[in-house]
Structure formats: C-alpha cells, structure tokens
Amino acid sequence: MTTELYQAMAQSIIDGDADAARSLAQQAIDMGLDPLDAINHGYVIGVNHVGDEFSCGNAFLPELVMAGEAMKAAVNTLEPEMAKRGTQRQVHGKVVLATIQGDIHEIGKTLVGTMLSASGFKVYDLGVDVPVARILEKVREVDADIVGVSALLTTTMLRQKDVIEALDDVGLRPKVKVMVGGAPVTRDWVREIGADGYSEDAIGAVQVAMKLVGA
Amino acid sequence: MARKIKSITNPALRLELLSRADVEKIHAATLEIIEKVGVRFPSKRALDIWEAHGAQVDRSTFLVKAPPQLIEQALKSAPPAYTLAARNPAQDLPLDGNHVFVGTDGCGVEVLDMHSGVRRRSCLQDVADVAHIGDYLEEVGFHWVAVSAQDYPAHTRGLHELNAIWNNSTKHAQTESIYNAAEARGAVEMAAAIAGGRQALRQRPLLSIMQCTASPLGQDGGSVEAALAAAEAGLPVGFMTMAACLTTGPATMAGTLVVGNAEVISATALIQLAYPGAPVFYAAAQTASDLRSGAYTGGGPEDFLFGAATNALSDYYNIPLSMGSFATGAKEPNWQAGVENSLSTFMACVSMSDMLLGVGFLHGSRIWSYAQMLMDCEIFSIVHKMMQGIPVNEETLALEAIYAVGPGGNFLSQKHTLQHMRDVFLPQFMDRRPYNEWEQKQDDARHWALDKARQIHATHQPEPLDPQLASELSRIIASLEKA
Numbered sequence: 001m002t003t004e005l006y007q008a009m010a011q012s013i014i015d016g017d018a019d020a021a022r023s024l025a026q027q028a029i030d031m032g033l034d035p036l037d038a039i040n041h042g043y044v045i046g047v048n049h050v051g052d053e054f055s056c057g058n059a060f061l062p063e064l065v066m067a068g069e070a071m072k073a074a075v076n077t078l079e080p081e082m083a084k085r086g087t088q089r090q091v092h093g094k095v096v097l098a099t100i101q102g103d104i105h106e107i108g109k110t111l112v113g114t115m116l117s118a119s120g121f122k123v124y125d126l127g128v129d130v131p132v133a134r135i136l137e138k139v140r141e142v143d144a145d146i147v148g149v150s151a152l153l154t155t156t157m158l159r160q161k162d163v164i165e166a167l168d169d170v171g172l173r174p175k176v177k178v179m180v181g182g183a184p185v186t187r188d189w190v191r192e193i194g195a196d197g198y199s200e201d202a203i204g205a206v207q208v209a210m211k212l213v214g215a
Numbered sequence: 216m217a218r219k220i221k222s223i224t225n226p227a228l229r230l231e232l233l234s235r236a237d238v239e240k241i242h243a244a245t246l247e248i249i250e251k252v253g254v255r256f257p258s259k260r261a262l263d264i265w266e267a268h269g270a271q272v273d274r275s276t277f278l279v280k281a282p283p284q285l286i287e288q289a290l291k292s293a294p295p296a297y298t299l300a301a302r303n304p305a306q307d308l309p310l311d312g313n314h315v316f317v318g319t320d321g322c323g324v325e326v327l328d329m330h331s332g333v334r335r336r337s338c339l340q341d342v343a344d345v346a347h348i349g350d351y352l353e354e355v356g357f358h359w360v361a362v363s364a365q366d367y368p369a370h371t372r373g374l375h376e377l378n379a380i381w382n383n384s385t386k387h388a389q390t391e392s393i394y395n396a397a398e399a400r401g402a403v404e405m406a407a408a409i410a411g412g413r414q415a416l417r418q419r420p421l422l423s424i425m426q427c428t429a430s431p432l433g434q435d436g437g438s439v440e441a442a443l444a445a446a447e448a449g450l451p452v453g454f455m456t457m458a459a460c461l462t463t464g465p466a467t468m469a470g471t472l473v474v475g476n477a478e479v480i481s482a483t484a485l486i487q488l489a490y491p492g493a494p495v496f497y498a499a500a501q502t503a504s505d506l507r508s509g510a511y512t513g514g515g516p517e518d519f520l521f522g523a524a525t526n527a528l529s530d531y532y533n534i535p536l537s538m539g540s541f542a543t544g545a546k547e548p549n550w551q552a553g554v555e556n557s558l559s560t561f562m563a564c565v566s567m568s569d570m571l572l573g574v575g576f577l578h579g580s581r582i583w584s585y586a587q588m589l590m591d592c593e594i595f596s597i598v599h600k601m602m603q604g605i606p607v608n609e610e611t612l613a614l615e616a617i618y619a620v621g622p623g624g625n626f627l628s629q630k631h632t633l634q635h636m637r638d639v640f641l642p643q644f645m646d647r648r649p650y651n652e653w654e655q656k657q658d659d660a661r662h663w664a665l666d667k668a669r670q671i672h673a674t675h676q677p678e679p680l681d682p683q684l685a686s687e688l689s690r691i692i693a694s695l696e697k698a
Binding site: 054061102105158 | 363462
C-alpha cells in the first residue's frame with residue numbers, strides 16, 4: 001500500500017502535477033506516515049528521475065520547473081507535520097535570493113530559486129527591487145548559507161558589490177557565500193567584487209551552489 | 216563630407232507571413248489581455264495618466280487594465296511616418312515604410328579589443344570608437360549606444376555615452392541605455408543644444424529613445440518615465456519587447472506575439488494619451504528561449520519568423536518598426552553567426568522593418584566585435600542587393616548581346632557587360648581566392664574585417680562638433696553630476 005503511494009508520489013513529480021503531489025502528501029499525513037519517508041522514498045525518487053532524464057537530453061527545462069513546483073507543493077504540505085514531529089528535512093543549505101534595488105528583471109532569479117529548491121536547498125526569495133539592508137536582514141533572520149543577487153542593468157549590477165561590502169561590514173562575509181547573476185555579469189566582474197560564484201543559467205547555478213556548500 | 220547611407224528602398228521581394236485575419240486575431244487577443252489581465256506600470260506618473268483616462272488602476276500592484284477602445288483610440292493619434300534627423304541633414308532617415316536602415320547594436324558589456332583582440336570590460340572610449348567607425352560605414356544609418364561606459368558613474372553614464380557618439384559621428388543617435396526621467400531630460404538638453412533649441416529639436420529630432428518592456432506584461436517604471444520625458448520634448452520614442460517563447464512568453468509563437476504586443480501597444484498608447492501625436496515606434500527582439508537552459512538565444516527559426524511577423528503588427532498599427540536582427544548567440548564570428556545574422560536580417564528586411572538593430576555583437580548582444588560589425592554590414596549589403604530582385608526589361612534581357620555572342624562565345628568583352636557589370640555584387644569578406652592562396656595564408660573574413668575596422672579607425676576623420684558646442688555638452692553633464 002505504501003509502496004504504491006510512494007510510486008504515485010514519484011509519478012506526481014515526474015508529471016509535474018502539483019495538485020496530485022499536494023493531495024498525496026495530505027494522504028500520507030492522514031495515514032500517519034513519517035513525512036521524511038514520504039519525501040525520501042516518494043517525491044525525491046521522482047525528482048531524481050526527472051534530473052536524470054534532463055541530463056541525458058530526454059527532458060527539457062519546463063519539465064524540470066514543473067517537477068520543482070510539484071516538489072515544493074508536496075514539501076509545503078508536509079512541513080506543518082514535520083514541525084509537529086520536531087523533524088526537519090535535510091537541506092543542502094539555506095539560500096536568500098533577490099533582484100537588487102532599482103531592478104525589476106527577475107525571471108532568471110526566479111528560475112534559479114525553483115531549481116535550487118528542487119535540488120534540495122531551502123530558498124527565501126525576496127523578489128525584486130530589494131535594498132541591500134533588506135537582504136542583510138533576511139540573511140541574519142534565517143541564518144543563510146548563500147545569498148544570490150541578480151541584476152539585468154549595468155547600472156544596478158554595481159549594487160551587487162554593495163551586498164558583499166555590507167556583509168563584510170557586519171562581519172557575516174566569512175560564513176555567507178555570495179552568488180551573482182544576470183546578463184551583464186561576467187567572470188571579471190565576479191572576480192572584481194569578490195563574489196564566490198556565478199552562472200549564466202539556472203542549471204549551472206545549482207551546480208555552483210552545491211559546490212559552495214560542499215554538497 | 217558626410218558619407219552616404221545605404222538603405223533598402225522600393226523592395227522587389229515581399230513576404231506575407233501573417234494574413235490580415237491572423238493579425239486581427241492577434242490584435243483582438245492582445246486587447247483582451249490588456250483589459251482582463253492587465254499590464255504592470257510601476258510608475259506613479261504613468262498610473263496617474265492611465266487613471267485620468269478611465270483605465271482601471273491598482274496602485275498597490277501597479278496593474279493597469281485598459282478597455283479596448285481606450286487603447287485603439289490612443290494609438291490612432293500616432294503619426295505613421297516621420298524623420299530621424301542627423302547632425303548632418305544629408306544623413307536624415309525617413310521612417311516612411313519604404314526604407315530599411317541599420318544601426319549599431321547595443322548595449323553590450325564586453326569588447327574584443329580592436330588591437331589586442333583580448334576580451335575586456337567595455338568603457339567610454341569603446342563607445343567613441345564604435346561611433347567613429349559607424350560614422351564611416353555606409354551600411355550604418357544610425358547609432359545605438361553599442362556598449363556600456365562602465366568607467367563612468369551610473370547616474371550620468373547614458374549622457375557620457377551620447378556625448379561620445381555625437382563627438383564622433385554626424386549620424387542620428389538612438390539611445391537604449393537611459394532608464395530614468397532625470398537622465399532623459401539631460402539627454403534632451405544636450406540634443407537641444409546641438410539642434411539649436413527646444414523648438415528646433417522638436418522639428419529635427421537628432422535623438423530618439425528606445426526602452427525595453429519587462430516581459431511578461433510589465434514595464435520598467437524608470438524606463439516609462441524616461442520615455443515620457445523624451446516624448447514631451449518631441450523625441451521619437453519606442454518600446455521593445457523581448458518576450459521569448461517558453462520563459463517570458465508562451466511556448467507558441469502566436470501567444471508570445473500577443474504577450475509582446477500587449478506590452479508594446481499599452482506603453483505606446485500611454486505615450487499617446489500623455490502627448491497625442493508624439494512620434495512613436497514599435498520595437499521587438501523576440502526569440503525562443505533555449506529548451507535546455509532557458510537562456511536567451513539570439514537566433515533560431517523562431518527568431519527569424521518573429522522578425523517578419525512583428526512588421527505585420529507595426530503595419531497594422533501604422534507606426535514604424537525597429538526590429539532586432541543580427542545579434543547572434545555565437546561566441547565568436549563563425550558559422551552560427553553567419554547563419555543567424557543572415558536569416559534574421561533577411562526576414563526583417565523582406566518585411567521592410569524601418570530600423571534594424573543591429574551590427575556588431577556576439578553572445579546574444581553582450582560582446583562587441585569589430586570584425587563581426589564589418590561582416591554584419593556585408594550581410595546587410597547582400598540582403599540589400601537581394602531586395603532589388605531581378606528587373607526584367609528590354610535592357611536587362613540583353614538580347615543584343617546574346618545575338619552578338621551566340622553559341623559558344625563569352626560575354627566578357629561585350630559593351631552591355633561593361634555597362635552592367637557593376638550591378639553584380641562584389642563582396643568584401645567572402646573567400647573566392649584560389650585554394651592554394653588560402654592554403655598559404657590561412658586567413659579569412661574575420662581577419663579582413665578586423666583589418667578594415669582598424670584601417671577605418673586610423674584614417675577616417677569624423678566631422679567634429681563645434682568646440683563651443685562640445686564644451687556646452689560637457690557642461691550639461693557636469694551640472695547634472697553635481698546635482
């Protein structure tokens with residue numbers, strides 16, 4: 001019975017069906033299953049399958065994103081139960097994401113968020129036009145491992161440097177890795193501002209984040 | 216003396232990619248989206264204008280929902296044709312539906328150095344150098360800010376860039392790198408100084424301004440306010456959508472056209488509501504995102520089809536079009552760059568886009584290459600020749616020459632040949648040499664194009680600005696820097 005449920009959970013991720021993923025999660029709770037078992041024996045199998053299919057060229061980005069959304073729906077449903085039991089999902093790390101102040105171009109940043117959370121990171125996405133102080137505040141609040149800052153304009157990109165300097169000023173820089181992204185970001189810029197990593201696309205960003213947290 | 220400008224005119228080739236019924240379907244779908252879903256305008260000024268004209272405005276989400284008749288009525292006041300003025304009037308560009316002009320592309324962040332070939336961050340001198348070479352090239356009709364002057368402060372960078380263009384070229388400047396009203400007003404002041412006052416500028420707009428929308432279904436507040444400031448001064452204003460299939464638009468091309476169209480015509484309507492009759496243009500650089508990475512591709516069959524489809528939309532609204540062509544995703548001038556830039560440019564030309572943007576970039580408009588710039592110009596020249604088609608008349612049928620040569624002879628020594636041989640296209644950068652010559656030298660178009668760019672840079676002398684005017688422009692920038 002539970003084997004079938006696990007299979008259905010994996011399938012809901014493969015199908016990118018968030019509604020199914022959510023109702024199966026509720027079913028697991030109602031049956032008294034350990035949410036961590038549901039995640040590890042059910043949903044994660046689906047995530048891994050989609051990831052493998054993507055790696056060998058059979059699946060495409062929209063399928064990854066939909067699998068990520070379904071995974072998020074499942075985890076969100078299971079979280080209150082985990083809290084009740086005093087357990088926690090093992091994550092690779094906590095990531096605060098933001099598109100910097102003055103910039104509203106967020107599609108790349110949002111995609112990075114979806115990919116990271118599908119890959120086992122806890123993601124706090126602050127949205128667009130986010131001041132440096134707000135990023136700092138969130139990093140402190142959630143004790144983040146990584147901060148990801150995006151910018152599309154060469155004029156707003158300069159503020160990625162401000163984030164790093166602000167982290168430095170408050171003594172957080174040694175424990176928080178900084179990733180930057182956006183069309184104008186180049187390797188030279190990353191080096192100049194002393195960021196820890198960057199990627200030109202969302203898939204690459206996951207690999208960079210994994211490396212930064214040693215996962 | 217000002218160099219002449221090559222443009223495509225009186226086209227012999229035509230393509231009807233979308234029928235009138237198709238365009239009307241896209242238009243109707245667009246109006247429905249603007250009314251029911253809405254477009255985001257994060258600008259108090261824009262929201263005030265929309266509200267004053269009866270659109271439904273949500274101040275907390277910046278969402279504007281406008282009824283179809285408001286949009287349609289507003290668009291009617293847009294002028295169908297006007298002229299982009301140049302410092303030298305002989306280089307004015309009539310946007311009348313019967314000309315295709317090419318600009319330099321923008322706005323990149325890196326440059327393959329003209330001398331060392333090394334890739335490095337762009338700076339103000341690069342803006343000046345590109346304008347200098349563009350001033351010489353007959354294929355270049357006008358300038359965008361090719362690369363970002365990253366060695367200048369962000370809040371006046373756009374003005375330094377324009378200054379560099381005006382100091383190096385007499386051709387029209389169109390900026391796509393000013394994103395707020397204060398900087399736009401500074402640009403207007405500079406342009407007015409060159410034109411000889413505000414009224415003169417209104418009559419001869421030496422500057423036009425292009426803003427990007429924020430797909431899907433959004434605008435950048437600063438960009439909208441910059442556009443309003445420019446329109447107030449009578450400068451032509453355009454909004455460019457880059458909605459791309461899969462990410463910022465639906466997977467289907469028609470759906471992505473609807474999303475992009477909603478962004479462009481809503482912003483265009485706003486300009487008309489604020490300043491009825493202001494010159495405006497439609498702008499687009501749509502493409503499909505990469506299926507694997509989601510990245511902007513800058514090429515591919517969808518890109519080429521969008522090039523022709525968008526002109527059907529701008530024709531329907533009866534306003535000029537600025538179309539993204541060239542701008543390959545290739546990392547260096549290579550096979551991919553040749554394929555992408557040729558096909559995108561052909562499709563945008565065959566539908567008579569008024570402005571093509573533009574020559575010179577690699578890696579999806581990020582890395583400037585002088586070699587690519589010159590090779591892109593050659594692509595335009597090839598398309599230019601193709602667009603002339605095949606004239607058929609007594610003279611071109613050449614019966615007299617055929618009689619004279621008869622079976623087995625050749626036409627090289629015919630007077631008719633002498634009269635018409637210069638109609639035959641002569642490439643600058645195609646390798647038509649004997650094989651052994653290539654084998655010895657192992658060079659190709661990329662080397663020749665770069666050499667040509669260097670040579671133009673070393674020898675061409677652009678007509679300088681009057682020294683007093685030049686210092687006036689610097690003074691305007693300095694006063695804004697102090698403010």
